[in-house]
Amino acid sequence: MKNFMKIVMAGVTTTLLAGSAAYAEDWRPDQPVRMIVAFAPGGPVDLVGREIAQRLGEFLGQPVIVENMGGAGGIIGAQHVASSDPDGQTIFFAAAGNVVIRPLMDGNTEIAKQLRSVGLVSKSPHAMVVNNDLEVQNVAELIAYAKEHPGELNFGSAGTGAAAHLGFEMFKLATGVEIEHIPYKGSAPAIVDLAAGAVDMSLSSIPSLTAMLEAGKIRMIALTDEAPSDIGVPLVSDTVEGYAYSTWYGVMVPTATDDSVVAALNEGLAVAVSDEALRERMAGMGAKLVHSTPEEMEAFFNVEVEKWDKVIEAAGLRK
Structure with missing residues (x-):
């Protein structure tokens, strides 16, 4: 997993889902895309999300409009996307707090089943x-x-x-x-x-x-x-073998979203995080831009759930 997290875009998009180029040609949004950010404007999640949204929109040929939808530790925003039409028009800018930590603390296992990984974009x-x-x-x-x-x-x-x-x-x-x-x-x-x-x-x-x-x-x-x-x-x-964590951000969509949509969004994320000026600016904020395939993000997500589930259980934080 450590090796996986070293995958960083360096001006190339070679770590895309196999066949994504063909898929990507098959789908483009026909209207502006909504990116739900489950935190207030001006915070770190919002700032990174807006940078990614701008570049993703340029790739897709339609604006990607950030909508801040806070509440319940990010669960409201996650549930909104999970219940949206699986057409790529509504996407979720996910963070560990709202798709891993809060659901585990609340005993809510449904969110993870209702969202599908598109790709990681940063870790800090x-x-x-x-x-x-x-x-x-x-x-x-x-x-x-x-x-x-x-x-x-x-x-x-x-x-x-x-x-x-x-x-x-x-x-x-x-x-x-x-x-x-x-x-x-x-x-x-x-x-x-x-x-x-x-x-x-x-x-x-x-x-x-x-x-x-x-x-x-x-x-x-x-x-x-x-x-x-x-x-x-x-x-x-x-000193402490196996100890590691970062705050991370990525994009997720409703589970039923078609592979062609996921592939196009993933390719757009690859292009977005390859922007050298953005990479330097994010590094100044302590964030490392990364790119993953949907499968790699899903595998990473599952490891995160397993890791934090043990911590939350041991600390008695389950509600």
Whole structure:
């Protein structure tokens, strides 16, 4: 799976579904396409979605119009697309939170059955950061310190079920350490309190940490997955075997959507993520543009479900 996630477009579209070129010639939308983004305007999901939508629309010959449809942790948007006509005119800009994490926490197994993978477009690692006064320089020292001081350390996250929360729950499950969760209403206040020493550690996107890192108030000790460029920071998996996660985005459509539609959309995504200027801009936001076939995204999706299901069960987060 690690090798799969290294598949990155480099100005080519050779990783398309077999026969997609022939399929793609058979289908084009006859009116503007709706891309449902299940989060508010201006956030990271929305920003990446709009960039992809613009380029996908250019490829398809019809505008791809982003519609923000938040609510219920993204479930409302996902269900809207799942119940739409399977004609390629309504597509879902999916994220782990709304098609994997929230459904698993809610015990909702139907969403995954109602949506079909088209292709991944990006992934972003999180950085593991600690307050500068915490006397650990790396993951091994953090584990040792936590085991020597059980229950004394805590971590902040954007809230229950957030990526940082589950990332630390996975860390606890893999290492056996005891670290208390302090939920916040958003990642920004969690990072502010981390810098102030109110919490000991957190996980967050690299760009969100820049100011506090430059001020010397927090320290980055590891990444949860490979970054868009080499920043000289080790991976958590260098110490904790098998530990890895990224926030990721991709496109999904109703399950009954025809292969020709999926192939055309997939080819459009390949072209979109091959835009070098966009790749550089996304790298500055901590995001690595990728391309996958529908089958590869589906396989990745199934691994994500299995991985986070174990974490959610172990943490007692199932509703």
